[in-house]
Amino acid sequence: MGEFWPVPDVLAYLGGTWRAERVVRDLASGDDGRFTGVVVFEPLQDGEGDGLLQRESGDFTWRGVTRPAERTLRFLAGPDGTADVRFADGRFFHDLDLRSGRHIADHPCSADLYRGEFTVRDADHWRTVWRVRGPAKDLELVTDYARGLNAD
Template identity: 40%
Template sequence: MAFAGLWRIERRIDDLRAGAEGAFRGEARFRPASGGLDYAETGTLRLGTAPPLTASRSYFWREGVGDMIEVRFQDGRFFHRFAADDPTPSAEHSCDPDQYAVRYDFRRWPNWRAEWRVVGPRKDYAMVTDYGPAGQGGAFGA
């Protein structure tokens, strides 16, 4: 998969329920693993006026049937899938009672973006993450 390697990340978070903004800056590494790529990100998260904290998350990406890429939680549970040959694929995930929707944008590869919208009884936020190769400087944005 073309994602293997180290990426820098900049993320904007808009918590529409709380009226707060946040940001995450860090890096993500896609490492080859049996059947796909392990995804691990680490960085600094700032939410509203709270002190910054170290944050991390991990997933497993693998090639699915046809031209699909499947994203799974680290414990193997299915998260979502998207078409690898679509420059702007989208996907949804229901985690009752919350609904997650993502739209990827690969049109400026190797710079790419993931836009999330999450709604539920206790959640209402938008999150935009920009990725770029770790060896490149410069600004993000699509």
């Protein structure tokens, strides 16, 4: 086994509950923040297609102020164990192919470019690193996921 842990079926791998710890860095200002929470991947309801609904909820601290934070994404089954990731309103976000244990995805948003790197360490740990660059943004978001609420 190499540096990354191959995942033959991304939906089967992600299903369940994960603890998430995210560090957000504004590389232009030097500010940083933290998100700590829970991410649940559950099957989509009947009629919504084959896939998972991702519900993320927790607390985000930015510039000393902590607020509740949440987001919802849809992971639709793609060919050969891959997924098509969409925002809650159905707009395309990015593709996801973890068969090698690593994937790079780009998402253009207005004048900004979001580039995500997804890496799988083992059956219970994975990471995303999003780099956001544009005229008004210079951010890095690093999220570590551990399976279960009490995972190490």
